[in-house]
Amino acid sequence: MRSLLAFTSLIARPATFLWGALAVIVVTIAVVGVQEPDVPVLIASDYALLVCFGYPFVAGTLAGMALREFQSSSFAWTLPGVRSRTALGFLACALTLSMVVVALTLSGDVTQNLVLLTGFGTASFYLGAVSVHPASRWLGFASSLLALLVVFESGHMARLIDTYLLTSVSLTAVLTGLCMQQLFGLSVFRGMPSIPTSPMAGAFSLNASLRMERLKLVTATHTHVDELPAGFDHSIWSWVRAAAYESYGPQPVKVALRSISRLGLLFCLIVLHTLLEPRSVPLLEMIGKITYDALFRPPYLAAIGDRPPYVAVSLWIAAMGAGIVFATPLALRSKLLYPLARRQRSQIAHRASLALGATFAVLMAASFLIVGHLAGWLADYPLRMDFIPFFVRPLLGTLILLPSAQYAAVLSLTSNFTKQYGAAFLLIMGMTAFVTVVLAWSFLLPSVLTLTEMVLSAALLIASQFVYRRALEKRYTQADLV
């Protein structure tokens, strides 16, 4: 029992875990509600697989963050039996959670295979942990992709499992074994305290000590504003340039391109979706058709396939938005003393947010337009510009909500831990609200953006920026800055 406590105590910090779980259930209901569940198949129905895999995966990401934080601490390595004890506790958490979720799922559908679904749930807990752990990037990438496949292609995946049961179980077992090895390997425990933690802001990594590590990492490679290129005239925009220099180094374009490269995962998902769809045309043409439809959803074409990946595109844009705010924020360092009045700091923070939002919007729109048109060319569609592409609505929604995430990021820089966890909660709830609203917006209204919508969106954009600016002013003039 004492062994099990070694890990379970780490994730017993209740607030975020419970809030996160709550949020995930809401997301799940929203997603499942939009996507009609398939007819249950023999082994694992669409709905059961989605919940039994998806929920432990998200819980696993929280567990992975907790594990990462623990392994990064300087005292963990010398604790006796630390590897076996945390591994046991981790397994106990995975099994318990999976069994609970499976039990809840089974209440609605008695045809499920309890053991199989528990196994998938346990595996997904490990996959979730690996996806946020720096142990293996490739395994993290593979687990994220698999999770996306199950969430967005649960119908196909359920049928695949049903058809290739033994292969699916074997692959899952191998993948779980690899995850175990990566998470609890000797070299991981030995090396983690020396590795600066990932800049990714998660519930457990928002604390000050880890944030300092990230600052050290940045400091190690970039120097202070003294080394800015010529043209620094102490204007607000010059300070924004200084912030860009301090945040991304001398080549901010590289950071932007790296962000865009994450879209690769979305396109991997679309390609895999295409492979799973029944098709009568050549593969490349089908990839083109589905990509074009997923990004543009033109009013003159019928939807391609059983379930076009509109949800994935919407969610992806929101995730990318949250990513740039928390993973690659554009800000002056909070603990350095700059020759700036508090009001100036707030103006700089707002302009930097504006610049980041604008860069995000331009990069996303440009990359979606380019990829969409390339896909259209592959599908042999005529080039038409007389409609508003599908991705515009989620992008607009993200831009409207971006200031709230940016404000949460500002709060997390100076707030105590409880408030930081509050910020994480707000982020999760914000994403949930976003997905629900954007999906309703996209599917309930006509596929072409109306004039009213455009005016309303513009008004909301301006209003959100105005509120954000006032909030920043209040924060910077009335609160502690460190």
Next chain:
Amino acid sequence: MNYAIEFAGLTKRFEQVAVLDDVTLTIGKSSLVGLLGRNGSGKTTLLRHVVGQLLPTAGIAETLGRTTSDLRRDEFERIGFVPQEIRLLDWMTVSQHISYVRGFYKRWDSERESRLLDELELDGNMQVGALSTGDVQKLAVVLAVCHHPELLILDEPVSNLDPIARSLMLEFLLEVTREDDATIVISSHVLRDVERIVDWVVCLNHGRVMTDEALDELKERYAEWHVTKQDGKLPASFTESFVVEQEVNGREARVIVRSDGADAESFRAAYSCELVVRALNLEQLFPVLIGGDQA
């Protein structure tokens, strides 16, 4: 097994840089060893090898009789470690953190824990993330000593403590040595404090061991001469072979000499000067020690 720590030809390279270079060193059981050296001399790297966190590029490293790459639960039950850069779980309270760490050890001295918390004025209800740097350091020491370690590794354990806390901490470390018969290796730049508790000194410079000797012997080996000349000036420098360091300023000079070769009477006669002999403390000895003068 007579040694707590044994290194033979230990070399550690990061990329092409040798941070430890052919270190051969043994630390006997129940010793109180001060590990000294300038910044970047390799002290922290050496201590990380002791607990097996770093592995040698070449050579042998053994702790409590086992190769450090293969340290197991049994050995870690007997080791206490306070790292230089302390990263704890900030979201826990002090009490939660202690009870969390306690769970890993078979034996835990709750009496020592509460006494230390009391003496070091640590509030169990405080969140670790809200503690001052000094208090985090105190907590790290509490976490490292309550399981009665046989080997206590302390990397800069008092650097952020105020003088009163530092004094308390040092007294406590002496008490640990007495009570547990523990081997303590302490790395610190506060040499006056180290001097109070250690009986052996190891000095590193550029990853090499320059000094590995008992503190008393070192103190006996060197002396400081305060030289004054009433009429005329002293020479710009002294060329005697026993002079290790010198600072000549007109009619006055401060000279560090090796006691075994130095003849004060002859020196006094040769330069027609007055000479006062003083014992050196560790801080004054330090420049000599990192120079490796052990002839």
